[in-house]
Amino acid sequence: MKSKRGGMVDKNLIELILAVAGVFLLVTLMVFLFSPGFDKEDKSSESYFNGLKDAINLADSGSQGEFFMMDMGDEDVDFYLVYFGGVSSFSDSLYGKFSYLGSGKNAVCICYKKGDLSMCRYCENLNLPIDYLVDGVSGKNIPWAVKDGVNIAVVKDKGETSYVFAEK
Numbered sequence: 803m804k805s806k807r808g809g810m811v812d813k814n815l816i817e818l819i820l821a822v823a824g825v826f827l828l829v830t831l832m833v834f835l836f837s838p839g840f841d842k843e844d845k846s847s848e849s850y851f852n853g854l855k856d857a858i859n860l861a862d863s864g865s866q867g868e869f870f871m872m873d874m875g876d877e878d879v880d881f882y883l884v885y886f887g888g889v890s891s892f893s894d895s896l897y898g899k900f901s902y903l904g905s906g907k908n909a910v911c912i913c914y915k916k917g918d919l920s921m922c923r924y925c926e927n928l929n930l931p932i933d934y935l936v937d938g939v940s941g942k943n944i945p946w947a948v949k950d951g952v953n954i955a956v957v958k959d960k961g962e963t964s965y966v967f968a969e970k
Contacts, residue, residue, distance in 0.1 A: 843879055843914045844923065850881060851912045851924035857956040858928070861965055866957050868970070871912075873951030881950040882913045884922060885932050885967075892945040900947060908932065913947075928965065930958070935968040 850871050857867030871881045884900050886892065886909040891901030900920060902911055906927030913922035934946050948954065953970040 843916060843921070846881065847912045847914055847921070847924050850883075851926075854883065854910070854912060855926065857954075858926075858965065861956045861958050864958070866955055869954045869956055869967075870952070871950040873949075879914055879916045882915070883948045883954070883967075884911045884913045885909070885934065885946050886911065886925075887931065887943055887945050889945055894945075894947045897947045897949060900945075930962075930964050932965045932967055933959070935966060 853871075854869050857869040860867030869883070871883065873880075880897075882897060882900070886900070886902065886906075888907050888909075890903070890905060890909075891899065893899045898915070898920070900911075900913055900922060902909065902913075902922035902925050904925055904927070906925075908928040908931050909925050910928060910932060911922040911925035913920060915921075931943050933943075934948075948967075948969075955966075955968045955970050957966050957968075958964070959966050
């Protein structure tokens with residue numbers, strides 16, 4: 803009789819420990835989800851940046867990569883694909899001023915603007931420059947910015963001297 807009761811206590815204790823752990827995990831997730839320190843724009847930028855790196859890796863392997871940032875319709879926040887080239891800041895006639903803290907010859911970034919705030923935290927310095935084609939016209943080795951909502955094909959040119967980003 804004693805062994806049955808001890809087995810039941812052990813089973814109940816394990817169930818209690820699992821229940822407490824489950825509740826703790828749910829509370830922790832809720833805190834992170836609704837925490838004022840959670841930056842939705844930063845997480846979106848990071849996600850877009852990972853997609854950009856995937857598209858560039860496809861181009862490096864000889865295939866065509868595609869990159870797209872969805873226009874969420876949020877009037878307060880816009881995302882941009884920005885090519886700095888060899889400068890750390892520039893002004894675009896359509897989208898305003900962009901700057902980042904890094905340096906490099908072929909810097910490409912995912913930036914966002916929220917009101918007057920412009921953030922370019924996710925950047926990479928590429929080994930090759932980027933030529934940007936719009937309607938067959940090249941923006942070769944000059945800084946440029948593309949707003950969210952544009953589908954972009956990413957390839958290496960035939961001589962493998964640059965990447966070509968072209969609006970689709």
